[in-house]
Amino acid sequence: MEVQASTPRCIRLGPDAWKAAFSIAASLLRGVHQHLPRVVRSAEFAEGADCQPHYSKLPSRGKDVLATLCVKLSQKEVYGEIATRSRIGACLRLGDEVIFAVIRPPPDLAKAPLLMEVHGFDFLVLPEITKLRRHLKQVLGSDYSRKSTTVWYEKHKDEFCPLQDSKLRRILASIFEQHSLIMLPEWALSRTIWGMLNIFTQSYRTFEFWDEGRSGIRLTVRGTSMPEDEEYRQQLVCIVHGFALRFHAGGAQT
Numbered sequence: 001m002e003v004q005a006s007t008p009r010c011i012r013l014g015p016d017a018w019k020a021a022f023s024i025a026a027s028l029l030r031g032v033h034q035h036l037p038r039v040v041r042s043a044e045f046a047e048g049a050d051c052q053p054h055y056s057k058l059p060s061r062g063k064d065v066l067a068t069l070c071v072k073l074s075q076k077e078v079y080g081e082i083a084t085r086s087r088i089g090a091c092l093r094l095g096d097e098v099i100f101a102v103i104r105p106p107p108d109l110a111k112a113p114l115l116m117e118v119h120g121f122d123f124l125v126l127p128e129i130t131k132l133r134r135h136l137k138q139v140l141g142s143d144y145s146r147k148s149t150t151v152w153y154e155k156h157k158d159e160f161c162p163l164q165d166s167k168l169r170r171i172l173a174s175i176f177e178q179h180s181l182i183m184l185p186e187w188a189l190s191r192t193i194w195g196m197l198n199i200f201t202q203s204y205r206t207f208e209f210w211d212e213g214r215s216g217i218r219l220t221v222r223g224t225s226m227p228e229d230e231e232y233r234q235q236l237v238c239i240v241h242g243f244a245l246r247f248h249a250g251g252a253q254t
Contacts, residue, residue, distance in 0.1 A: 016211065016216070016217050017105075017109050017113070017114040017209035017210075017211050017217055018102075018105075018114065020209050020217045020219065021102060021114060021116045021207065021209055024100075024116070024207065025069055025100040025116075028094075028098075028121075029043060029069075029071055031080070032071075032073070032078065032080075032094070035080075036078065038074065039073050039074050039075055039078060040071065040072075040073060040074075041072045041073060041074050042070075042071070042072045043069065043070070043071045043072075044069070044070045044072075045067065045068070045069050046067065046068045046069075046070070047066065047067045048066075048067075051065050051066075051067065051068040051101065054068050054070060054099050054101065054119070057097075057099060057119040058099070058101050058117045058119060059117050059205045059206055059222075060101075060103060060117060063103075064103050064104040065101050065102070065103060065104075065117075066102050066103065066104050067101070067102050068099055068100065068101045068102075069099070069100045069101075070097065070098070070099050071097070071098045071099075072096065072097050073094065073095075073096050073097070073098070074096075075096060076095070076096050077093055077094065077095060077096070078093070078094045079091055079092065079093055079094075079124075080092035080093075080094070081167075085174060087171050087174065087175065088171075089125065089126050089129050089167075089168060089171065089196045089199045090123045090124055090125050090126060090199060090201070091123075091124050091126060092121075092122075092123060092124070093122040093123070093124045094120055094121060094122075095119075095120030095121075095122075096120070097119070097120050098118070098119065098120040098121055099117075099118065099119040099120060100116055100117070100118055101116065101117040101118075101119075102114075102115075102116050103115040103116070103117065109209070109210065109211035110210070110211050110212065110213065113208035113209050113210045113220070114208070114209040114211075115206055115207070115208060115209075116206070116207045116209070117205060117206050117207075118204055118205060118206070118207065119205075121203070121204045122201060122202065122203045122204065123201065123202045123204065123223075124201050125199045125200055125201045126167055126168060126199075128161075128166060128167065128168055129168055129196060129197065129199060132160065132161070132168070132197065133197050133198075135160075136149055136152060136197070139152070140152065146190050146191070146193075146194040147190060149190075149193055149194060149197060150186075150189060150190040150193050150194070153193055154189075157169060157172075168196060171196070172189075172192065172193065172196070175192065176188075176189050176192075200225055201225065202223040202224070202225060203223055203224050203225075204221055204222075204223045205222055205223050205224060206221070206222040206223075207219060207220075207221055208220040208221070208222065
């Protein structure tokens with residue numbers, strides 16, 4: 001099957017927010033087709049009442065949905081690796097059915113965003129990060145902290161995160177093991193490792209496109225944590241909430 005996708009400039013979609021929403025769906029579809037041309041079974045566009053078969057899979061349950069694009073794949077799951085230079089500790093996971101739905105836009109995109117809901121679109125934390133986090137919690141116990149994990153990583157990285165096998169190691173090495181780069185402070189490494197260890201899988205549900213005039217389009221995303229990460233997500237919420245309370249109580253010095 002041949003799948004064609006026009007660039008946003010070829011279609012008059014109105015405000016730049018519409019073009020940005022279109023570009024995400026189009027780029028994803030083109031990318032899958034270019035790398036795995038036989039995996040895309042169909043791509044169907046629907047408007048108005050014809051979108052109803054997809055309502056139950058959308059966060060809005062179909063309220064104010066103008067149009068949908070439903071892409072069906074021949075595999076139950078399709079994974080996309082993100083380039084190391086992007087330095088993202090996650091990979092893309094698509095379900096066998098991916099749906100994009102554009103919601104009726106508000107009168108003023110500067111005050112409220114254009115919404116595009118999605119189904120079957122996840123950012124999956126790298127499995128090795130989940131495995132390493134569990135191992136460190138077991139080994140370090142109550143001493144599990146940003147400082148202790150950094151010390152452990154520096155001591156055991158060749159054993160547990162060899163360059164040839166570890167995407168996490170390659171990401172960190174691209175920043176901290178390049179001799180041509182200026183020497184970075186120790187806190188930069190510890191914060192980066194701690195940030196990577198605290199990534200959790202997100203199922204993207206809604207893209208929000210804010211029109212900020214000359215500054216362009218600002219994109220925010222709403223999602224939900226996957227079931228296997230729910231307990232850990234709750235722990236992070238408690239940590240962030242506690243930090244926020246300390247910050248408000250202590251001011252900018254916290």
